[in-house]
Amino acid sequence: MKNISPVLVFATLLLLAAGCSPQGSEKTASSNPPQVGVGAKPIPGAELMLDGTRASLDANWEYWEGPRFSSKMPIKWLAVDDPVDGGPAISSNDPAAAGGKYGSADIVTKRKYNDKRVHVEFLIMHEGGNSGVYLQNRYEIQVLDGDKTKHGMGAVINETESPYYAYNGIGKWNAYDIQFRAARFKDGELVEKPMVTVYFNGQKVHSNQKISKVWGGPNSGLDGGNDNGFGITDRPGGLKLQAEGHDVRYRNVWIKEMNFETADTDF
Numbered sequence: 532m533k534n535i536s537p538v539l540v541f542a543t544l545l546l547l548a549a550g551c552s553p554q555g556s557e558k559t560a561s562s563n564p565p566q567v568g569v570g571a572k573p574i575p576g577a578e579l580m581l582d583g584t585r586a587s588l589d590a591n592w593e594y595w596e597g598p599r600f601s602s603k604m605p606i607k608w609l610a611v612d613d614p615v616d617g618g619p620a621i622s623s624n625d626p627a628a629a630g631g632k633y634g635s636a637d638i639v640t641k642r643k644y645n646d647k648r649v650h651v652e653f654l655i656m657h658e659g660g661n662s663g664v665y666l667q668n669r670y671e672i673q674v675l676d677g678d679k680t681k682h683g684m685g686a687v688i689n690e691t692e693s694p695y696y697a698y699n700g701i702g703k704w705n706a707y708d709i710q711f712r713a714a715r716f717k718d719g720e721l722v723e724k725p726m727v728t729v730y731f732n733g734q735k736v737h738s739n740q741k742i743s744k745v746w747g748g749p750n751s752g753l754d755g756g757n758d759n760g761f762g763i764t765d766r767p768g769g770l771k772l773q774a775e776g777h778d779v780r781y782r783n784v785w786i787k788e789m790n791f792e793t794a795d796t797d798f
Contacts, residue, residue, distance in 0.1 A: 567708040568733035569699075571650055573785040580640055580770070583619035583782035585610040592638045595668060595771055599634035599750040602627035606638055611780060615654065615704055620780040623662050628774035631661065634750030639668050640769035645713040646789040648798075649770060652706045654780045660701070662779035663688075666711045668768030669745045669752045670725060674779060676701060685731045689746045694736035704782075706732055710789065710796040716765045725763070728796040738797055 566574055573579055580591045588610070594602055602625055609622040625636035644667060651664050655676045662674040671688040676698075678684060683693035685707075699705050708730040715723035729737040745763065749756030753768050770786060 567730045569652060569704045569706045577785045577787035579785045581781055581784035583621055588621055591640055593641050595637045595639040597634045597750055602636040620782045622778050622780050623774045624778045625774040629776040631775045633773055633775050636774040637771050639771040643767035643769050644788055645767050646791050647711055648787040648789055649709040650785050652704050652783040654704050655701050656778040660777040660779050661775040663773035664707060665752050665771035667713055668771045669754060670742050672707055685736055687737055687740050690742055691737055691740055694731050697731035697734045697736055699732055710798050712791040712796050714763050723794055726794055726796050
């Protein structure tokens with residue numbers, strides 16, 4: 532190795548120090564905001580589907596008219612105040628879903644998807660509050676206060692344990708950041724199961740988790756009544772938010788259509 536001039540070393544260190552100054556760090560942070568967790572801004576190419584206002588609800592969402600559907604347009608989910616930050620939010624407390632009648636007043640995006648990146652923020656107002664985030668209107672990431680089982684908060688329902696440790700609790704905003712790969716078919720036969728990676732409040736809680744079926748029966752979502760939920764089809768589906776008669780509030784829901792060529796949703 533050749534000898535290096537001390538002057539050159541000193542000059543190099545000065546340049547590195549300048550590049551790591553607080554001013555430089557602030558510039559980097561502002562140009563590269565966090566992409567997961569509460570408050571995450573839409574990534575390039577993503578579409579903001581729900582900003583908490585009635586206008587965004589009406590523009591981008593509709594009821595899922597499954598076998599138990601009993602509400603009617605316009606959507607009865609309510610535009611309410613954000614109790615934390617003072618902005619707008621949408622409450623899932625549709626009267627048609629009183630008593631936990633899931634499938635009676637669920638809302639789904641008008642746009643349908645296969646593979647996608649999703650960001651959803653939710654706030655549970657009261658103990659035991661219940662809703663759900665459904666990928667492709669089939670596969671539920673649970674929203675349920677107080678439940679730490681495979682049917683509980685943050686679980687890929689009935690497929691994984693609940694990552695309850697990541698939950699911020701009642702009256703606070705929570706965020707799911709999700710990458711989802713739809714099931715793959717060849718000659719009409721299922722050859723690759725759907726797969727999902729999930730961050731919960733910035734913590735990676737599920738990585739490349741395969742999903743075996745649509746749980747909950749025909750009232751739960753597309754294909755729920757096909758072969759006890761195992762009869763998955765290749766029909767695209769929207770992002771669905773579940774009404775179960777509870778005041779669960781939503782805001783900052785954005786989606787980017789993706790195409791995962793290989794079975795890998797990690798990010």
